[in-house]
Amino acid sequence: MAYIPSDSEDDNLGDSDDEFVVQNSRDSSSSDSDDSISSSESDEDNQPVDHVATATNVRGKPTYKWTKLNNNDEELPLPPFVAEETEESEIGRPIHYYQQFFSNELLYLIVEQSNLYAIQNDVNKPLNLTRSELEIFIGTVIYMSIFHLPRHRLYWKSACRVAQVADCMSRKRWEDIKKNLHFNNNDDLPTDRNDPNRDKLFKLRPIIDALTEKFKNQVKPQMLCVDEQIVPYKGRSALKQYNPKKPNKWGYKIFVLYDSSGLVHNFEIYTGKILPTPGKEDIGASGNIVLRLASVIPQHKNYLLFFDNWFTSVKLLTSLQEDGIYSLGTVRCNRLPGLQFSSDNVLKKKGRGTYEEYKTTVNSVDIHTLKWFDNKSVCLLSTFCGSQPVDIVERFDRKGKRRVEVTRPNMIKLYNNFMGGVDLLDGLISYYRISLRSRKWYLKLFFHLIDLALVSAWLKYKTDMQKSNMDKKDILDSLGFRAEVAEALCRVGKDENTRKRGRPSGSTEKNYEEKKRRGATKPIPQFDVRTDKVAHFPSYNKERQRCKRPLCGLKTYFYCVKCKVHLCITKTRNCFAEFHI
Template sequence: MSVLHLPRSRMYWSSACRQPHVADVMPRHRWEQIKHFIHFSDNMAPNGSDRLFKIRPLIDALLPKFQALPQDQMLSIDEQMVPFKGRSSLKQYIPKKPYKWGYKIFVLSDTKDLVHSFDIFAGKTDPAPTGPDIGASGNIVLKLARVIQSAVNHLLYFDNWFSSLQLFVALANNGIPAFGTVQQNRLQGCNFSTDAEMKKKGRGALEEKQAVIDNMEIRAVKWFDNRGVIVASTFASAQPVSTVERWDRKLKKKVSVECPSIISLYKKFMGGVDDLDALIAYYRIHIRSKKYYHRFFFHFVDMVIVNSWLLYRRDCESLNIPKKKQRDSLSFRLSIAQALCMQGKGLSKKKRGRPSSDVERQFEKKRHRGPAQSIPTQEVRADAVGHWPVVESSRQRCKLPNCKGQTVFKCSKCNVHLCLNKKNNCFRDFHE
């Protein structure tokens, strides 16, 4: 449904625009029942005034998975919007986002758009149990930064909505060098020239200030391009100064403009969450529902698929697989959908016509001699998706025809025992 968009979910089963990839998987009534009864928590259980108690088990299940992923050196924190225009007390409005109305999520990601942690905004942000209270925006950064390993020398980036001098000091005390744009009113004691004064100096003009708070050195740089921008850091400075190409309207040609190093670093490594939003928006699940936790659930499904695809791309690069042979985001999503639709198919249904392979032909002969356990169809056995050998505690007869061996190995998807040793590799023969 995220690839084949229709205005209403019932239209996938209608005679006018029926989609067999959806309608053949399950009846419409069963789909509506599943969507109606999908639930993640007990409404009668005490929730301690938790506004997200309906999806709290889902959040608690996802966070350890994201936090266990290997972290890159460059990490960034930014806002993410879950599109929603219905009535909800959790709904927020951010005018500069592509989706202005929706639920706000704060995401910790790396420069390759991989999600490592997140926190849903529920109207109030309490400080971390062992951290200082430096305001709502700073508390969010400290909360997400708890999963960052300080001994690995990670660098953390964020924008001016989070930045403050107190936040830089708190992160530095935790061993995390920080970097981000800052608003002028949050730089106590560091007064820069106005944009009008710097405009007279020309594009590329810069000023650098230094502040020492609690024995922690913080450098702030203001650079004027089309307008002034202030960037602060506990590890970077304006030097060395490089040059960037800019279009001059008066001269009608590109000119070279000086750019401090701290600005170049921010442009290079900030924006992982925005790229993640773009990847999710390509094939977002559009299923309408009045229940707010449904919207969160579908968004987390999209987030997990994008995260899995990014991990798949990283593994392909480590194995030196050419980009032409790697799956793109669409084909990767379709392969997941096809694997889930084929899960459990053909285990108990009797297929019409002649058997399509030697395994099924031998299995039919075996069934005539007495009762036999059902096996998946040829399409499921040979789909090469999710067939993993697992070790059972007890031995059983190998289900490959003409094999009389007993084994402890079992296929996790087909749910049948198959030999897997030096002499016999029935596991491979069964899935070919």
């Protein structure tokens, strides 16, 4: 089971709710810090079941009343859910899933803005970038995330040359494209830096809007989550954040709406200020961002939304419930006005698995809150579930050096089952992250968006393959998926003469006919490359090799100049044509 952090372990400090004067109760924060159990704590432990804690707001706002519940109260069933109706889509190749996010329209936009940016810098040095070249550039960038050489120029060095990159594009052309890569017209950039309405993400705005629209249109399961994601970056940027408790202390912060598998459904890059959702009450930065991300969720369809204690508050849960969205999250005790749980020492004395549950009604919304003690205590707040039914889980007892059984409420079980997709997403990205260095702050975010699209495309591909009962060994893993997408971008629909510019390197000066094969058999290109019907021409080679068409295997002198494999062309058989159909 995934571990739920306690309130003291949270990474960020959120804005607390309005100050309240609590009647006949003490500050919960001071009681939790006591080392010994006082007599008042013992009396609190023996309080009646119908105990009600009340609070009066010094600003005259409504009073919250919390009623303590029995441990054997009635179980709350999950809200019924009807999944979105979608058309069955055919299983495609990896490149087709990737192109669902990076479409041709988006590539043409980048080509147009990059060419314009090059002319704005120097009218005598136009870039003349084409869509095919941009695809090759992105393909080489994905290859670089797989090979991970420390400097990009090493991919063209003879000592450690990588043919998948160096054979596609000359180093100078690659550097020119990276230098002039642009996404928005600088002539439209606001000149007043003090303008409060100035878009700090202007450089990337077309890309962000296009990808956000793609993610919003994905089919959403019932269980969704909101969490933050850090893009590591140490360059100079006003958007860079510092958090000493994160694995990557410096970087950009992105708030993400995702499901338990890690598939993204909405995201927003943090720019220093979080505005309220239009038409919604301002409930603070942590609550506003949840409402903004959840605006893409269909209303009154019984979706369930999970988040951690930086976001959770009573106001947020009631605002979501107005839209028919149920929610569950860990919560800080100072965001529960009028309620005082037993201290950690009291719960610890009762043993691991002890919990307390309270209930209140705010704006006709029933809200359950619970404090559970395992190794540490954790509080949760929910509008759709309570502690029942409880189950038993095994935990390791360090003092007794043995495994013990611990009672686990239903709230904890649901939270742990569905609140972890962003960690999975971060892990999948970190394995093969595009880590090219650049002084331009927006390029780091652009490369991260490519990673985000690749991982999301792979998750969709994997889900479709599993639904079709495909054998597990035939499903590509994340690395294999990236490799096939990179190969398709570099070769599908490309002419060999247009992929190379400049003077060839020393290892490619000899013609293919003059080379003699050494070592393993040449790999057969993937299906998308073979069937793109571009630049596949037969040629004659002095050295005879076996035909690469399946079920043939006879030797021939003819080969394909693009695929670099031998194929038969005789009076009785034409393996060359059959191979490229």
